[in-house]
Amino acid sequence: MRHTPAMLHVQDLSLTVPIKGKQVMAVDRISLTLEPGRVLGLVGESGCGKSITAQAMLRLGEYQGVLRSDGDILLDDQSLFSMPENELRKVRGGRVSMVFQEPMTALNPVFSIGSQITEVINLHLKMNKDDVQKRVIQLLQDVGMQDAESLLDQYPDTLSGGMRQRVLIAMAMAANPEYIIADEPTTALDVSVQKRIIQLLRSLQQQKNLSMLLVTHDFGLVAELADDVAVMYAGQVVESGTVEQIFDQPTHPYTRALMGCRPEVNKPGAALPVITGQVPSPGNWPTGCHFAERCPLADMMCQESVSLNAWSDEGHQARCVHVDVASPKPSVSDEATV
Amino acid sequence: MTVLKAESLSKNFRRGGLWGGGAALKAVDNVSIDLKEGETLAIVGESGSGKSTTARMVMRLIAADEGSIHLLGKEISHVRGKRLRMLRKHIQMVFQDPFASLNPRMKIVETVGEGLRVHQPKLSKAERRVRVAQTLQQCGMDEEALDRYPHQFSGGQRQRIGIARALIVKPKILVLDEPVSALDVSVQAQILNLLKEIQTQQNLSYLFISHDLSVVQHIADRVLVMFAGRVVEQGTVTDVFESPKHPYTKMLLAARPIDYPHERTGKDEIAEVSEGIADTGCAFRLRCSNVQDDCADFDGLDQSDDPEHSYHCLHPITD
Numbered sequence: 334m335r336h337t338p339a340m341l342h343v344q345d346l347s348l349t350v351p352i353k354g355k356q357v358m359a360v361d362r363i364s365l366t367l368e369p370g371r372v373l374g375l376v377g378e379s380g381c382g383k384s385i386t387a388q389a390m391l392r393l394g395e396y397q398g399v400l401r402s403d404g405d406i407l408l409d410d411q412s413l414f415s416m417p418e419n420e421l422r423k424v425r426g427g428r429v430s431m432v433f434q435e436p437m438t439a440l441n442p443v444f445s446i447g448s449q450i451t452e453v454i455n456l457h458l459k460m461n462k463d464d465v466q467k468r469v470i471q472l473l474q475d476v477g478m479q480d481a482e483s484l485l486d487q488y489p490d491t492l493s494g495g496m497r498q499r500v501l502i503a504m505a506m507a508a509n510p511e512y513i514i515a516d517e518p519t520t521a522l523d524v525s526v527q528k529r530i531i532q533l534l535r536s537l538q539q540q541k542n543l544s545m546l547l548v549t550h551d552f553g554l555v556a557e558l559a560d561d562v563a564v565m566y567a568g569q570v571v572e573s574g575t576v577e578q579i580f581d582q583p584t585h586p587y588t589r590a591l592m593g594c595r596p597e598v599n600k601p602g603a604a605l606p607v608i609t610g611q612v613p614s615p616g617n618w619p620t621g622c623h624f625a626e627r628c629p630l631a632d633m634m635c636q637e638s639v640s641l642n643a644w645s646d647e648g649h650q651a652r653c654v655h656v657d658v659a660s661p662k663p664s665v666s667d668e669a670t671v
Numbered sequence: 672m673t674v675l676k677a678e679s680l681s682k683n684f685r686r687g688g689l690w691g692g693g694a695a696l697k698a699v700d701n702v703s704i705d706l707k708e709g710e711t712l713a714i715v716g717e718s719g720s721g722k723s724t725t726a727r728m729v730m731r732l733i734a735a736d737e738g739s740i741h742l743l744g745k746e747i748s749h750v751r752g753k754r755l756r757m758l759r760k761h762i763q764m765v766f767q768d769p770f771a772s773l774n775p776r777m778k779i780v781e782t783v784g785e786g787l788r789v790h791q792p793k794l795s796k797a798e799r800r801v802r803v804a805q806t807l808q809q810c811g812m813d814e815e816a817l818d819r820y821p822h823q824f825s826g827g828q829r830q831r832i833g834i835a836r837a838l839i840v841k842p843k844i845l846v847l848d849e850p851v852s853a854l855d856v857s858v859q860a861q862i863l864n865l866l867k868e869i870q871t872q873q874n875l876s877y878l879f880i881s882h883d884l885s886v887v888q889h890i891a892d893r894v895l896v897m898f899a900g901r902v903v904e905q906g907t908v909t910d911v912f913e914s915p916k917h918p919y920t921k922m923l924l925a926a927r928p929i930d931y932p933h934e935r936t937g938k939d940e941i942a943e944v945s946e947g948i949a950d951t952g953c954a955f956r957l958r959c960s961n962v963q964d965d966c967a968d969f970d971g972l973d974q975s976d977d978p979e980h981s982y983h984c985l986h987p988i989t990d
Contacts, residue, residue, distance in 0.1 A: 378855040379826075493946055494718075523717035524882065526946075528926040550855060553928025557935065576932045594860035596889035597930050601908070604867065605860035605889075611825055 341367040341390070341429065341512050341544065346404035348385055348394070350615060356400060357616040360386055361568040363404075364641075365546070367512055372538060372545040374559030374576065376552065378591070380612055381565040387516050387548045391425050427457040430510040432501055432534075434517040439501055440489040446473075447485030450504050457508035472503040476533060495526035499533065506537060513538070516548040531557050552592060556580065564588045567613055567623035570641055574649035584644060584651040587624045622652070630655040673741075674843050674876050675706040675762070677729050680738035682721075698724045700900040701971065702738075704878070706844065711870070711877040713887040713908075715923070716897035722880050725897070726846050729878065730764055731755060743843065760790045763837035767849035769829030773821040779832055780817040783807065786840040802839060809872075810835040811865060827858035831865065838869065848880045863890055884927055888912055896920045899954035901971055906980030914990055916975070916982035919955045953984070961986040 343365040349356035360382040367373055377383045388394040390406060392413055406413040408424065416424070425431075433439040441449060450469045454460060460468065466485075473481035476499040489497055498518065505513055518534065519527040535558055538545050547558055555562055555576065562579040564572045564587070572585040583589045590608045592598070599605055610627040619625055621636040628635070634654050644656035680702045683695040699721040706712050714722040728735045731747065740748045747758055763786075766772040773782055784803045787794055794802070804814050810831040821829055830850065837845055850866070851859040867890065870877060881887050887894055887908070894911050896904040896919065904917040915921045929935065947957035952967040959966070965985055973981040 378857060495946065524884070525717065525922060525926040527928070531928075551928065552856075553930065556929050556932045559932075580931050580933075591857055594857050595885070595930075596860070596863065597885040597927075599889070601889050602867070604864050607861045607864060608857045611827075 340369075340407075340409070342405075342407040343386070343390070344405045344407060346386070346389065346406060347402045348382070348389055349400050349402045350385065351398040352616060356398075356402070358402065358618075359399070359568055359615040360389075361618075363565075363568075363570055365563060365570075367544040367546055369511070369544050370539075370542040371560040372547055372558050374547045374549065374555040374562045375565060376549055376555055376562060377565035378550055378612060380567075380614065382568045382615075383548050383565050384516055386565075387431075387514050387546060390512075390514050390546065391429055391431060392421060393425075393431075423457065426453055426505075426510075427508045428510055429512040429514065430505040430508065432498075432505045432513060432515040432518045434520055437494060437497065437521070440497055442489050445486050445488055446492075446500055450500070450507055453504050453507040468507075472507055473500070475506065475537070476500070476503045477529070478503075493526075494522055495530065498522060498526075498530055502530075502533060502537070506541075509541075511544060513543055513545045514548070515545060517550070518547070519554060520549075520551070534558060552595060553597075564591075567618055568615065569623055569652065571624065571652045572650065573641065578647075578649040582649070584649065584656055585624075585653050586628045586630055586655075588651075622654075672708045673705055674708050674743055675704065675729060675878070676741040677702070677704040677725075678739045678741075679703055680725060680728050680735045680740070682724055682728060682733070682736050697900050699728065699735075702897070702900075702902055704729065704895065706876050706878055708843070708876055709870070709874045710893065711879050711891045713879040713881055713891035713894045714897060715881055715884060715887055715894060717882060717923075719899070720897040721900040722882075722897050723848055724900075726764075726848055726878060726880050730762060730846055731758075732764075756789060760786075760840045761842050762844040762846065763840065763842040764846045764848065765830075765833050765837050765850050768853050769826050769833055770821075770853075772833055773829055773836075775821050778818050778820060779803075779807070782821070783832060783836045783839055786836065790840045803835075806835045806839045807832070809838065809869065811861075825858075826854055827861060830854065830858075830862050834862075834865065834869070838873075841873075842875070844876045844878065846878045846880070849882070850879075851886060852881070852883060859886070866890065884912075884924065896923070899948045901954065902981075902983060903955065904980075904982045904984075906977075910980045914988075916980070916987040917955075917984045918959045918961050918986075918988060920982075921988050922958075922960075961988070 343363060345362045345364055346360060347358060347362050348360035350359040363386060365373060375383045385394050385399050401414060447469055450472060451465055454465050454468055469485065470481045473484055478484055478499055519530050522530060549555060559576045562574060562576050563570045566587045572588045583592050593606045596605060608627055622639045625631040625635040639652050639654055641652045642650050643654050644651040680699055682699040684698050685695060702725050714725060716722045727733045729740055735748060739746055742758060742761055750758060780800055780803050783806060784799045787799050787802060804817060807816055812828065812831050824832065851862050854862060869875060879891055891908050893906065894908050895902055898919045904911060904920045911920060912924065915924055948954050949956050953969040956962045956966040963986055969985055971983055973983055974985060975981045
């Protein structure tokens with residue numbers, strides 16, 4: 334019998350958030366697959382639903398009233414939503430762990446670095462005290478911390494932002510996870526520190542054949558780390574493909590516009606292309622294509638709902654009915670302001 | 672014409688110690704700035720480099736311990752009270768966080784019009800309202816905004832309001848402290864375009880504080896790189912970005928995220944933490960690839976013979 338690799342599947346997941354006392358849909362039937370050894374970049378601007386999707390992977394959003402209205406998340410064919418709380422706790426930080434955005438707030442200020450990592454190990458692995466101590470030191474060394482032993486008794490406030498992020502990554506690695514959910518892992522850090530954390534994440538991911546969901550607004554980070562990409566806009570995945578497909582041939586008008594307005598890909602000083610209008614908030618999505626009211630290609634056809642495979646080519650998909658079959662790029666001239 | 676000239680600014684902060692007895696932290700050490708009419712001078716550096724402290728000193732929001740500041744030819748570092756308020760007509764600030772920098776209880780017409788109450792007190796309420804509407808319009812906002820409150824706007828719109836608030840008194844200089852770092856990239860593009868447009872129309876000078884080198888390369892004419900409170904390199908954006916002289920500048924540029932996946936180098940070693948700042952000599956020497964013995968005694972002076980591209984390093988990068 335063929336061994337099927339373990340996978341974490343998000344299947345047609347819809348999430349609602351509480352707005353003024355009502356549950357409003359914020360994520361609309363999103364599907365993602367985390368495969369061993371691959372990094373999936375989930376990109377989008379604020380409010381597109383990427384972070385609540387990431388939190389749902391560990392059912393963390395429920396504490397803020399983010400509820401599932403449809404779909405499922407499957408870990409080895411077992412639904413996270415039908416899992417009892419005690420099993421879920423084993424998954425969290427165990428098989429699936431998380432690296433958060435804010436290294437300044439994600440560590441507990443009143444516990445030492447050593448005790449916080451020890452806690453994770455004790456929760457998930459059966460080890461004797463000496464081995465635990467050794468493992469903590471090894472984990473800190475793995476993330477590039479010199480003099481790991483002396484760090485054990487230090488408190489988070491003595492560390493810089495970059496070092497705290499390393500400690501958080503060490504904690505995320507503590508129980509030998511298979512999946513890492515990294516939500517904007519470098520956003521709060523200085524550029525030079527960012528680069529080091531990127532290298533650290535990539536080498537750990539490769540060494541241990543980890544599967545990672547990388548949630549970010551930053552195409553630079555996607556270019557550095559991701560193998561596959563899903564671009565989100567207003568609660569939906571609007572384009573997905575391999576990182577090469579997305580960068581070489583961005584196809585959905587939103588992806589193209591978003592990539593095109595980065596200063597680094599434009600001539601210094603020249604006016605940057607912009608996307609007119611604003612992202613519609615949950616509850617105010619148009620009935621058809623969510624991007625239609627800001628899209629230069631929009632017409633009557635866009636008022637019907639569009640599926641993600643409206644255009645597809647070798648696994649590369651785009652939720653757009655105006656991708657010209659002959660030329661995979663939407664038929665808008667490159668010079669036009671999108 | 673120079674509109675803002677700061678010479679040898681220094682600022683120490685006390686750190687630690689319940690009674691302020693801790694050692695002094697040199698937040699800014701001997702920094703000079705020369706901003707010309709109509710140009711954008713960027714100050715780049717990482718957190719703790721002193722770039723925001725420098726901006727706040729030239730704004731006179733905090734007092735410099737040492738140094739002089741000339742605004743439109745007048746020494747202003749000891750001006751106080753009403754005269755200081757009057758000077759602020761010429762130099763205005765735009766802050767990073769459009770969510771925190773607008774008073775949530777004030778309508779937009781009041782927030783944006785506030786500067787006019789100080790600088791043109793004779794204007795009637797109706798005249799003020801007209802001026803606010805005009806300025807908002809320049810910033811891409813329509814009249815409906817006037818009677819709304821900040822929470823009714825998105826981040827990008829709030830930043831437009833913040834820019835309108837600064838522009839309403841018709842300043843010569845805007846000090847922009849990370850004005851686009853809290854914004855999404857699509858919104859960032861709109862705000863950068865707006866800033867460029869207004870600058871050309873009104874011949875404004877910008878002192879642009881940022882940690883984002885791509886944004887700086889896009890918007891600035893000249894750039895000043897700071898490390899640990901000191902200027903390490905200064906020159907035109909083209910010179911500094913294309914042939915950096917200081918090893919720190921070179922490292923910063925190399926740390927920029929790549930633009931496309933095929934630029935990945937594939938060399939990943941887990942680099943150890945290196946965050947040290949030397950107390951004596953060149954502050955960067957603990958992490959510098961060009962470091963030599965004499966760096967420990969370096970006095971921090973400009974080592975270039977080119978006033979247009981200065982660098983403060985004994986062993987600069989040679990191409």
